[in-house]
Amino acid sequence: MLKNNLGYPRIGSRRELKKACEAYWAGKISQTELLETGRQIRLHNWQLQQQAGIDLIPSNDFSLYDHVLDLSLTVGAIPARYQEILNANPQNNSLDVYFAMARGYQKEGLDIKALEMTKWYDTNYHYLVPEFTKNQTFSLSSDKIFNEFDEAKSAGILTKPVLLGPVSYLLLGKEKEADFHRLELLPRLLSVYYDIIERLTQQGAVWIQFDEPCLALDLSYKEKDALRTAYGTIRTRFPQLKIMLATYFDGLRDNLLVASLLPVCTLHVDLVRFPSQFENLLTAIHEPMSLSLGVVDGRNIWKNDYTRSLTFIQKAIDKLGEARVMIAPSCSLLHTPCDLELEKDETRLPSEIKQWMAFAKQKLQEINDLYLIATQGNDAKWAQNKADIESRRRSPLIHKPHVKQRIDALSEADTQRKSPFSTRQHLQKAFLQLPTFPTTTIGSFPQTDAIRQLRARYKSGEISPQHYEEIIENHTKEAIKWQEEIGLDVLVHGEFERNDMVEYFGELLEGYAFTQNGWVQSYGSRCVKPPIIYGDIERPHPMTVRWATYAQSLTSKPVKGMLTGPITILQWSFVRDDQARSETMFQLALAIRDEVLDLEKAGIRIIQIDEAALREGLPLRKSDRQAYLDHSVKAFRVASSAVADQTQIHTHMCYSEFNDIIESIAEMDADVITIETSRSQMELLEAFYTFNYPNEIGPGVYDIHSPRVPSVEEMVQLLEKALAVLPADHLWVNPDCGLKTRRWPETERALKNMVQAAQHVRETI
Ligand code: GLN
Numbered sequence: 001m002l003k004n005n006l007g008y009p010r011i012g013s014r015r016e017l018k019k020a021c022e023a024y025w026a027g028k029i030s031q032t033e034l035l036e037t038g039r040q041i042r043l044h045n046w047q048l049q050q051q052a053g054i055d056l057i058p059s060n061d062f063s064l065y066d067h068v069l070d071l072s073l074t075v076g077a078i079p080a081r082y083q084e085i086l087n088a089n090p091q092n093n094s095l096d097v098y099f100a101m102a103r104g105y106q107k108e109g110l111d112i113k114a115l116e117m118t119k120w121y122d123t124n125y126h127y128l129v130p131e132f133t134k135n136q137t138f139s140l141s142s143d144k145i146f147n148e149f150d151e152a153k154s155a156g157i158l159t160k161p162v163l164l165g166p167v168s169y170l171l172l173g174k175e176k177e178a179d180f181h182r183l184e185l186l187p188r189l190l191s192v193y194y195d196i197i198e199r200l201t202q203q204g205a206v207w208i209q210f211d212e213p214c215l216a217l218d219l220s221y222k223e224k225d226a227l228r229t230a231y232g233t234i235r236t237r238f239p240q241l242k243i244m245l246a247t248y249f250d251g252l253r254d255n256l257l258v259a260s261l262l263p264v265c266t267l268h269v270d271l272v273r274f275p276s277q278f279e280n281l282l283t284a285i286h287e288p289m290s291l292s293l294g295v296v297d298g299r300n301i302w303k304n305d306y307t308r309s310l311t312f313i314q315k316a317i318d319k320l321g322e323a324r325v326m327i328a329p330s331c332s333l334l335h336t337p338c339d340l341e342l343e344k345d346e347t348r349l350p351s352e353i354k355q356w357m358a359f360a361k362q363k364l365q366e367i368n369d370l371y372l373i374a375t376q377g378n379d380a381k382w383a384q385n386k387a388d389i390e391s392r393r394r395s396p397l398i399h400k401p402h403v404k405q406r407i408d409a410l411s412e413a414d415t416q417r418k419s420p421f422s423t424r425q426h427l428q429k430a431f432l433q434l435p436t437f438p439t440t441t442i443g444s445f446p447q448t449d450a451i452r453q454l455r456a457r458y459k460s461g462e463i464s465p466q467h468y469e470e471i472i473e474n475h476t477k478e479a480i481k482w483q484e485e486i487g488l489d490v491l492v493h494g495e496f497e498r499n500d501m502v503e504y505f506g507e508l509l510e511g512y513a514f515t516q517n518g519w520v521q522s523y524g525s526r527c528v529k530p531p532i533i534y535g536d537i538e539r540p541h542p543m544t545v546r547w548a549t550y551a552q553s554l555t556s557k558p559v560k561g562m563l564t565g566p567i568t569i570l571q572w573s574f575v576r577d578d579q580a581r582s583e584t585m586f587q588l589a590l591a592i593r594d595e596v597l598d599l600e601k602a603g604i605r606i607i608q609i610d611e612a613a614l615r616e617g618l619p620l621r622k623s624d625r626q627a628y629l630d631h632s633v634k635a636f637r638v639a640s641s642a643v644a645d646q647t648q649i650h651t652h653m654c655y656s657e658f659n660d661i662i663e664s665i666a667e668m669d670a671d672v673i674t675i676e677t678s679r680s681q682m683e684l685l686e687a688f689y690t691f692n693y694p695n696e697i698g699p700g701v702y703d704i705h706s707p708r709v710p711s712v713e714e715m716v717q718l719l720e721k722a723l724a725v726l727p728a729d730h731l732w733v734n735p736d737c738g739l740k741t742r743r744w745p746e747t748e749r750a751l752k753n754m755v756q757a758a759q760h761v762r763e764t765i
């Protein structure tokens with residue numbers, strides 16, 4: 001029975017790779033130094049896995065930026081626009097091309113856009129989308145995978161190179177020309193895979209892992225057929241090769257038959273996400289195929305429940321025999337933080353909670369433990385694990401009966417505003433006295449270095465709470481004064497006190513813990529440190545009332561209260577695995593509901609509940625989506641419905657496509673929704689128009705992702721486009737998203753123009 005790992009975090013346990021990349025981009029270190037950092041991380045990771053007793057240690061799971069981009073370079077799928085980089089400067093090499101594809105290139109008179117970036121399945125990791133043309137050719141164009149294999153080999157470790165499979169790779173890309181489908185490129189792409197496999201086997205590789213996460217999606221007949229072709233031909237050409245086919249992030253479900261009939265040696269399956277496929281799998285796979293059991297959660301930070309995992313392992317051994325069973329994490333460990341041992345701050349992560357957790361390094365140990373228990377009956381390890389699991393199951397830190405009772409007591413009435421929108425709209429117009437086309441912003445104002453430093457100094461205890469609050473108040477005061485001066489209608493306090501739209505709330509809620517080093521790669525050198533929901537959620541004190549009321553006390557214009565919604569808080573945290581996600585979402589919803597009521601009581605007339613992550617939480621399989629949307633809508637309604645009719649509820653969603661979720665958006669019944677639309681030239685509004693969306697909308701009139709200042713005319717034009725499809729008394733005027741990443745000079749100019757654009761439309765309509 002082999003111990004199999006699918007991938008290890010590549011950022012380094014102290015984010016060494018992030019620091020090296022950023023230093024390299026800033027011209028502070030050389031290419032050699034950057035590559036040396038990468039080499040050290042790889043070596044460290046391999047040795048760690050070897051020491052943990054892993055038999056199949058992956059290589060080529062490392063990447064300087066993104067593994068999909070690595071593959072594009074390896075197979076030579078480099079769009080023509082990047083060729084110029086090599087000509088622009090004789091010193092430029094393939095690494096410059098690589099980073100240009102990742103980040104764009106604005107030097108030496110060139111201005112070349114980066115590849116598009118998008119989410120890697122349902123994770124918070126983002127990959128660079130391959131671009132394909134009709135006459136796309138592929139050729140072996142990078143030695144990365146070979147070099148890394150050799151590198152490990154000279155350290156005495158025979159690795160299992162990992163490659164994203166050809167079908168998933170093509171499906172993750174996009175056609176850049178009409179009249180063809182990217183799957184038609186499969187034969188051409190496969191010939192490069194043959195070259196790769198050929199060379200790897202010459203180097204001594206015995207196993208190769210092909211990741212085909214597309215097997216967790218709804219697949220068409222054509223897509224399934226592509227998988228059969230790909231692995232059929234690879235098998236014919238390389239009869240000796242040990243092919244591991246890895247699937248993860250969901251069950252195989254209706255793809256089980258296809259997968260189990262592919263001529264591969266080992267099928268890896270995710271038994272954490274979809275345990276119920278296990279029995280069917282045992283029946284479906286036939287000699288000599290073996291099964292890699294993904295029992296250790298690669299997407300979360302909880303200790304493995306050995307008793308549960310051993311049930312799978314034992315059953316698999318009974319049915320298939322030890323030699324046809326492997327123990328593995330559910331997916332690559334890329335999505336978990338590196339090392340729990342680095343967490344030493346008792347106030348952020350108390351040891352009682354820490355003992356329930358495992359990061360990547362600890363998960364390797366778990367795989368080894370499971371092996372030892374299954375093969376040698378190591379009862380001491382099992383007993384210890386049982387004790388830890390039991391301590392979590394019973395801990396009063398986690399379980400609060402009164403929170404559970406509140407959820408159970410939720411009634412239909414708790415999810416309903418008092419009156420329908422049409423009634424509320426009248427009352428709100430009378431109460432708020434806003435002009436037509438009211439102007440507002442999405443919440444945050446520029447987070448300057450001074451503000452970040454202030455927060456850091458406050459956190460480290462260097463400055464007193466009084467001093468801290470005084471300075472934040474000053475920033476808020478200036479922001480209010482400034483918003484009044486330029487003539488915005490609905491003001492915001494500016495979010496100067498917030499580090500992040502989820503962590504801020506996490507820190508004020510009970511049931512949350514935090515790490516110092518629990519970083520996970522989001523894209524390139526960007527890492528996130530999701531807070532951890534370990535227990536029942538409660539809001540011991542108001543969280544935002546102090547700042548909202550302070551801001552409101554400075555002006556007679558309405559100040560919007562600013563909250564993050566339950567769906568988004570859940571999506572951007574590590575969550576409990578001991579209850580349904582929806583249960584946790586409702587607990588968060590109740591906490592936000594309490595906050596909403598406190599804001600209302602304190603005289604706040606408009607409250608915005610941000611749900612930036614609603615869409616990204618959408619399950620991979622269509623059949624799961626409605627249930628998710630239903631829970632999400634209900635959670636939002638629980639959070640927002642308790643207020644009086646004249647209190648106006650806003651929500652904000654950035655960068656979403658709405659077509660397939662518009663019905664649920666409407667069911668959320670926010671009085672106003674602000675969305676991203678400027679980059680798509682208001683195209684996104686079509687969904688709202690077609691659906692006859694009943695409530696008010698603020699389509700973003702300018703893109704906050706660039707420092708570019710849009711002109712008045714430009715914004716007027718966008719508003720006119722919106723007016724062509726929406727009633728005038730439903731339209732708001734606002735930017736696409738919060739302004740925290742911008743600087744003040746461009747923000748001032750852009751917002752002044754925006755106010756003028758609204759005035760212009762008021763006068764001319
Ligand atoms: N209110 C938040 C802000 O303005 C919203 C951020 C977001 O949608 N991502 O920063």
Ligand code: ZN
Pocket residue numbers: 442612652653654655736737738
């Ligand atoms: Zn946004």
